[in-house]
Amino acid sequence: MNQALLQLHNLSCERDERLLFHRLNATIDAGDIVQIEGPNGSGKTTLLRVLTSISNDYQGDILWQGQPLSRVKLDYLSQLLHIGHLPGVKKALTPRENLTWYAGMNNTHPSRSNNNERIEQALSEVGLFGYEDTPCFQLSAGQARRVALARLFFTPARVWILDEPFTAIDHSGIENLQRVMTEHVAGGGCVILTTHQEMNLANVKRINLLDNRPSAEDLEARESMPNDYEGGMV
Amino acid sequence: MSLPTADIIRGEAQQAPGLSLGFSATLKRDFVVAFRHRGEMANPIVFFLMVITMVPMGISPDPKILSVLAPGMIWVVALLATLLSLDSLFRSDFDDGTLEQMLIAPQPLYFQVMAKVLVHWLVTGLPLTLIAPVLGVMMNLPAEGYGPLWLSLLLGTACLSLIGSIGAALTVALRKGGLLLSLIIMPLYVPVLIFGSSAVNTAIEGFPIAGQLAVLGTFLAVAIIMAPLAAAAALRIGVNG
Numbered sequence: 218m219n220q221a222l223l224q225l226h227n228l229s230c231e232r233d234e235r236l237l238f239h240r241l242n243a244t245i246d247a248g249d250i251v252q253i254e255g256p257n258g259s260g261k262t263t264l265l266r267v268l269t270s271i272s273n274d275y276q277g278d279i280l281w282q283g284q285p286l287s288r289v290k291l292d293y294l295s296q297l298l299h300i301g302h303l304p305g306v307k308k309a310l311t312p313r314e315n316l317t318w319y320a321g322m323n324n325t326h327p328s329r330s331n332n333n334e335r336i337e338q339a340l341s342e343v344g345l346f347g348y349e350d351t352p353c354f355q356l357s358a359g360q361a362r363r364v365a366l367a368r369l370f371f372t373p374a375r376v377w378i379l380d381e382p383f384t385a386i387d388h389s390g391i392e393n394l395q396r397v398m399t400e401h402v403a404g405g406g407c408v409i410l411t412t413h414q415e416m417n418l419a420n421v422k423r424i425n426l427l428d429n430r431p432s433a434e435d436l437e438a439r440e441s442m443p444n445d446y447e448g449g450m451v
Numbered sequence: 452m453s454l455p456t457a458d459i460i461r462g463e464a465q466q467a468p469g470l471s472l473g474f475s476a477t478l479k480r481d482f483v484v485a486f487r488h489r490g491e492m493a494n495p496i497v498f499f500l501m502v503i504t505m506v507p508m509g510i511s512p513d514p515k516i517l518s519v520l521a522p523g524m525i526w527v528v529a530l531l532a533t534l535l536s537l538d539s540l541f542r543s544d545f546d547d548g549t550l551e552q553m554l555i556a557p558q559p560l561y562f563q564v565m566a567k568v569l570v571h572w573l574v575t576g577l578p579l580t581l582i583a584p585v586l587g588v589m590m591n592l593p594a595e596g597y598g599p600l601w602l603s604l605l606l607g608t609a610c611l612s613l614i615g616s617i618g619a620a621l622t623v624a625l626r627k628g629g630l631l632l633s634l635i636i637m638p639l640y641v642p643v644l645i646f647g648s649s650a651v652n653t654a655i656e657g658f659p660i661a662g663q664l665a666v667l668g669t670f671l672a673v674a675i676i677m678a679p680l681a682a683a684a685a686l687r688i689g690v691n692g
Contacts, residue, residue, distance in 0.1 A: 272691050295557035309482070309487040314480065318549075322556040323475025352487070405617050431598025 220282055221268035222376060222407050223268070226411050230263055237263055238429040241277070247375070250398060250418055252349045254411075255426035261411040262302060267382050268409060269299040295323070300382060303449040304365035312340055312364045313352065330336055336345035339370035342397075344390065360386040366390075369397055377401065379410040446449065473558035473568050482569040484543075495532035495575045496582060502528045503586040514591040521590035522600065522651035529579045529604060530644055533611040534636060536575045538629055539566065541686065542620040550623070554690055560683035562596040568616045568679065576608030593652075599654035599664075607647040613674035614639045620685035624692060629657065643670055 223245040230237045237260030243253055253261045255352055263320065266272040270290065279286040281293040306315050316336045340349055343363040353361050362385045369377065377398070383391050398408050485492050503522040506524055507517060507598025544550040544567075553563045583604050584597050592600065650663035 223567055228499060267631070271554055291557055294555055301548055301551055302547075303551065305552045306549035307543075307547060309481065309484045314483060318476050319478040319552070321479075322473050322552070322558055325587060342619060414470055448636065 220288040221280075221410075222249075222282060224278075224283070226278040226280070226282040228261060228273045228275055229342050230266070230267060232260070232263060232274070237431075238426050241424070241426075243424055245409065246420075247407055249422050250402055250408045250410070250420065251422045252410055252412065252416070252422050252423060252424065254404045259426045261426060262380055265299075265301070265378050265411065267411065269301075269333065269378050270274070271296060271299075292444075293341045293376075296370060296373075297378065298323070298376070299378045299380075300365050300368065300374045301380045302422045304362055306353050306361050306364045308361075309352060311350045311352055312345055312356075313337075313349045313365070315364055316340070316367060316371075322373070325373065334409045335371045336367075337420070339367040340364075343367045343393070346378075358392070359387065362386060363390065366394065369394070369401070377406065377408045377410075383412050383414045423425055432449070452595065461545045470500055470562060473556065474562045477553070477563050477566040478570060482573075485570060485574045490633060492558060492574050495536045496578050498535055499528055499532045499579055499582065500586070503589060504530075506590065516592055517591040519593040522655065523582055523597060523648045525586055525592075525600065526604070526607070526644055526648040526651070529583065529608060529666060530611060530640055532559065532614060533575055533608060534640075536571070537619045537636070538614040538622075538632055540571055540616060541623040544620075545623045545690070554687060561679045564616060564620070564679040564682045564686070565656055565675075568612050568682075571610050571616070572612040576604075577611050580604040593655045595657065596655045597650050599660050600651045602664060603647040603650040603660075603667060606664065606671050607643050607651060610643045610667065611623050611630055611640060613642070613671075613678035614683040617678055617685060619662060620682040623686065624689035627691065643667070644669070 221244045225241055227241045228241040229239045253264055255261050263272065267275045270286065270293070281289050286293060305412055308323060313336055315340065317332070319334045320336065330404060337349060340346065345360060345363055345367065348356065348360065356364070366382065386394065393412065395416060399418060402408060469622045503525065506520065510516065510520065541550060544553070554560065556563070579585060580601060583600055587597055587600055616638055620633045623630045624632065646666045650660045650667070653663060654660045
């Protein structure tokens with residue numbers, strides 16, 4: 218249990234010939250809530266996409282429980298829950314159908330026999346009780362977002378990677394989310410998120426991407442050996 | 452409500468994600484989505500019907516001419532109807548972010564693509580195949596042609612859906628990929644068209660068609676193995692970029 222969940226070693230990422238972050242080092246342990254900070258366009262979403270393995274345009278190493286990510290990818294992915302910019306909710310389907318799909322795709326939980334019950338419970342947790350069978354295109358933006366967030370309430374994943382989870386969510390919803398995050402990390406999980414909202418959570422680790430901007434020497438070094446920084450599989 | 456994370460960490464079985472579970476979840480989801488968009492689903496069939504109905508009016512109502520045109524015409528229009536429906540194969544998933552979720556689900560992407568292509572075939576290729584004999588009557592197709600037409604379309608449309616998925620995956624990240632999709636896919640469709648319509652023509656001339664059907668079957672077998680692999684790789688690149 219004392220082993221770090223995720224370790225980032227010298228992580229660098231280049232986008233459109235611009236270094237977004239450079240030699241980023243971080244250790245994420247069980248029980249951590251990590252907030253990625255930085256102004257718009259500083260690479261927060263890019264970093265999250267690298268961490269979720271959607272993007273592999275990076276240099277450096279990501280270790281999952283001490284092992285290189287590429288070797289334990291299936292194990293990592295089955296412990297990962299990611300809610301991105303796009304909520305991943307099909308408009309034509311009802312909240313229940315959306316979550317049933319996610320349950321089928323991701324659910325490795327032993328007690329999946331009572332999926333339907335757990336989905337209903339999760340939906341009522343995010344305040345969508347009574348909307349289970351309303352097509353998502355009839356829901357408001359905040360409610361559609363809540364359908365995606367309902368996944369947090371019945372996932373077995375240990376690593377939550379959330380990109381702007383509080384967008385379009387009201388105050389009580391945000392409090393509810395912060396509560397579930399606290400419970401999750403208390404149970405040995407970890408949360409990595411970006412947000413511009415103030416969070417009243419204790420012990421939030423912060424990674425500021427501006428601290429990992431390339432320095433002048435780095436850029437010079439890059440000029441002299443360009444191949445070192447070509448993006449690609451690592 | 453207590454979170455399930457705790458049970459996992461306490462050491463309860465962390466089961467390997469079920470392959471059939473993920474496959475059937477996507478299969479079911481896509482069926483429901485297709486059914487909710489019935490109008491879109493009917494599009495290729497309406498196109499197929501309309502073009503074939505226009506042929507006697509535009510070319511000649513003479514049964515002799517029509518029966519010569521019939522096999523090729525039905526095959527070409529079936530091919531175009533499939534092409535018409537391909538662009539939307541991964542598009543909506545890409546737009547709402549569920550494609551991203553498929554990439555990071557603990558499921559092989561191959562089977563996810565396979566499930567999506569299977570649904571695509573069941574809602575476009577299969578109805579086209581089923582309706583083709585009716586259009587054969589309109590086109591005065593000789594009696595010996597019906598069985599081969601049906602069989603060749605059954606094998607052929609499945610090939611078309613599978614091969615088309617590669618093009619759809621390659622162009623998914625492009626806003627306006629329609630033209631490019633046609634350019635990528637058309638050359639790959641040509642062999643299917645040649646063997647498909649030649650099977651019908653050969654049967655009408657009274658020769659055995661086992662050869663053509665065997666070739667179509669080979670195309671299908673290879674496409675089943677290779678196409679979802681290629682499409683999956685293309686999707687990863689598309690979403691990554």
